[in-house]
Amino acid sequence: MPAPTKASDAKAKKGSTAAGKRKAAGKSKAAAKRKAGNSKAGRGSAKRDRILDVAEQLFAEHGYDGVTLRQIASGAKVDVALASYHFGKKLDLFNAVFERRSAYLNQARHEALQKVREEAGAAGPGVEQIIEAFLRPLELAQETGDEGWRHYLALVAYINNSPYWGRRMMSKMFDNLVNEFIDALRVALPGASDTDLYWCYHNMSGALTLTLADTGRIDALSNGLCSSSDFEAAYDHMIPFMAAGFRRICGVDFAA
Amino acid sequence: MPAPTKASDAKAKKGSTAAGKRKAAGKSKAAAKRKAGNSKAGRGSAKRDRILDVAEQLFAEHGYDGVTLRQIASGAKVDVALASYHFGKKLDLFNAVFERRSAYLNQARHEALQKVREEAGAAGPGVEQIIEAFLRPLELAQETGDEGWRHYLALVAYINNSPYWGRRMMSKMFDNLVNEFIDALRVALPGASDTDLYWCYHNMSGALTLTLADTGRIDALSNGLCSSSDFEAAYDHMIPFMAAGFRRICGVDFAA
DNA sequence: GCAGCTTTTCAACAGTTGTTGAATTAGAAG
DNA sequence: CTTCTAATTCAACAACTGTTGAAAAGCTGC
Numbered sequence: 001m002p003a004p005t006k007a008s009d010a011k012a013k014k015g016s017t018a019a020g021k022r023k024a025a026g027k028s029k030a031a032a033k034r035k036a037g038n039s040k041a042g043r044g045s046a047k048r049d050r051i052l053d054v055a056e057q058l059f060a061e062h063g064y065d066g067v068t069l070r071q072i073a074s075g076a077k078v079d080v081a082l083a084s085y086h087f088g089k090k091l092d093l094f095n096a097v098f099e100r101r102s103a104y105l106n107q108a109r110h111e112a113l114q115k116v117r118e119e120a121g122a123a124g125p126g127v128e129q130i131i132e133a134f135l136r137p138l139e140l141a142q143e144t145g146d147e148g149w150r151h152y153l154a155l156v157a158y159i160n161n162s163p164y165w166g167r168r169m170m171s172k173m174f175d176n177l178v179n180e181f182i183d184a185l186r187v188a189l190p191g192a193s194d195t196d197l198y199w200c201y202h203n204m205s206g207a208l209t210l211t212l213a214d215t216g217r218i219d220a221l222s223n224g225l226c227s228s229s230d231f232e233a234a235y236d237h238m239i240p241f242m243a244a245g246f247r248r249i250c251g252v253d254f255a256a
Numbered sequence: 257m258p259a260p261t262k263a264s265d266a267k268a269k270k271g272s273t274a275a276g277k278r279k280a281a282g283k284s285k286a287a288a289k290r291k292a293g294n295s296k297a298g299r300g301s302a303k304r305d306r307i308l309d310v311a312e313q314l315f316a317e318h319g320y321d322g323v324t325l326r327q328i329a330s331g332a333k334v335d336v337a338l339a340s341y342h343f344g345k346k347l348d349l350f351n352a353v354f355e356r357r358s359a360y361l362n363q364a365r366h367e368a369l370q371k372v373r374e375e376a377g378a379a380g381p382g383v384e385q386i387i388e389a390f391l392r393p394l395e396l397a398q399e400t401g402d403e404g405w406r407h408y409l410a411l412v413a414y415i416n417n418s419p420y421w422g423r424r425m426m427s428k429m430f431d432n433l434v435n436e437f438i439d440a441l442r443v444a445l446p447g448a449s450d451t452d453l454y455w456c457y458h459n460m461s462g463a464l465t466l467t468l469a470d471t472g473r474i475d476a477l478s479n480g481l482c483s484s485s486d487f488e489a490a491y492d493h494m495i496p497f498m499a500a501g502f503r504r505i506c507g508v509d510f511a512a
Numbered sequence: 513g514c515a516g517c518t519t520t521t522c523a524a525c526a527g528t529t530g531t532t533g534a535a536t537t538a539g540a541a542g
Numbered sequence: 543c544t545t546c547t548a549a550t551t552c553a554a555c556a557a558c559t560g561t562t563g564a565a566a567a568g569c570t571g572c
Contacts, residue, residue: 210462
């Protein structure tokens with residue numbers, strides 16, 4: 001795990017805000033909050049979460065610069081200053097949104113890969129199984145019924161496709177997991193060159209990114225035949241599609 | 257061809273700006289400029305073009321809201337007011353940047369498709385040939401040596417992946433061309449359902465979008481083994497990859 | 513060199529932005 | 543009830559935003 005972000009460290013003038021205090025005292029507030037329960041003390045934390053929820057949705061739709069703190073506060077029915085109090089700078093809020101769900105998501109995908117690894121014998125899982133483990137956990141938006149997941153994944157798509165944000169935020173957050181999957185694919189596709197493997201992953205990542213962005217373009221293009229928010233249909237088509245692509249590029253078909 | 261954008265039609269208060277005049281008088285300025293040559297009168301048009309060039313690059317990297325008119329003017333070594341004079345509102349400048357190269361690009365890709373259609377017999381071109389015609393013209397950035405093309409394509413990627421802009425700008429600009437290619441693919445893949453065809457196109461479009469975005473992510477992920485700005489390598493891998501995916505989803509392999 | 517344009521700059525505007533210090537509220541602990 | 547602390551709001555700031563009207567500069571045709 002990488003160290004927490006150093007953004008705006010040297011500032012923290014007087015440590016009067018919660019964000020400032022957190023840098024110094026770890027998770028003092030959050031811990032106290034969890035202990036306090038939820039009867040009426042919990043509403044404070046509820047406002048904090050509402051800020052994250054609204055920021056998540058707005059950042060995903062309009063990008064970092066397309067959203068103002070006042071829009072977020074307004075959506076969360078909260079004063080503007082509260083966002084600064086809880087998270088510090090706008091950039092820190094952005095990072096907080098991005099990091100909030102990343103650990104859970106990474107673990108879900110990691111476990112999915114572990115599962116197909118265990119189910120497969122010594123030969124290891126096939127290409128389809130690996131790709132399925134890579135994609136299916138992303139349906140947790142539909143499974144959990146939490147709309148926030150849909151917004152979060154759209155935010156990841158925004159970041160991954162952005163030259164500016166992609167470079168700074170994707171690697172430290174997802175490289176470990178991605179390399180796990182590429183390692184598995186290297187085993188499933190013996191003889192494949194790393195160059196070919198990475199280009200194939202690039203293709204899959206791009207298709208996935210556009211899916212997660214949920215732009216509604218395929219809806220318009222297909223006259224409503226397809227729906228960009230139907231992740232299940234998307235993955236149903238993506239898994240065999242990508243598997244065939246990997247096999248075509250990365251060598252001969254062993255073990256159908 | 258769709259009608260020109262109606263954005264900010266009803267405004268145009270007094271028509272004192274060039275942008276206002278253009279709405280009324282068509283391309284009065286531009287036409288006069290082309291006639292005037294380039295010795296010294298051409299420098300006026302040169303500033304206009306520089307604004308478009310810088311806007312193109314900055315919009316592609318930071319998005320619409322991530323760029324200010326002053327940044328654009330500064331990059332073009334021009335006063336802020338000049339952008340408004342030439343293009344009107346910021347949104348009109350954004351549209352002008354997006355539309356500047358679209359006709360040329362669409363025709364290049366259309367002709368590439370026509371060419372493989374003529375070269376193929378009555379059976380029509382194969383999947384690989386169609387996809388190649390779809391992708392290769394996008395290398396014109398390298399061919400022409402005009403860096404602007406690279407920025408423009410990154411801008412298209414930004415727009416295509418954006419829930420907000422994608423819906424408004426992609427369809428009217430690219431649907432005609434895309435449907436041409438899908439029609440060709442429908443012939444090359446007899447028996448394929450439209451649903452499958454559109455999902456396959458969605459996959460290809462996503463991979464292409466991430467390629468055009470040129471985020472440098474694959475460079476970091478592969479430790480420099482692959483370069484995201486190497487479009488030729490990207491298409492070399494994409495064409496067979498996508499062709500295999502289309503065939504896997506859209507039915508049996510006829511005519512290898 | 514002067515009149516008539518187009519192009520370009522200057523200067524300023526009203527509105528919005530992120531941020532912060534002080535004041536207010538609420539809940540817990542004593 | 544009092545005290546303490548965390549959560550929340552209020553009010554205000556300086557900086558920046560897109561936009562525009564007026565002035566200046568450039569160029570063309572006379």
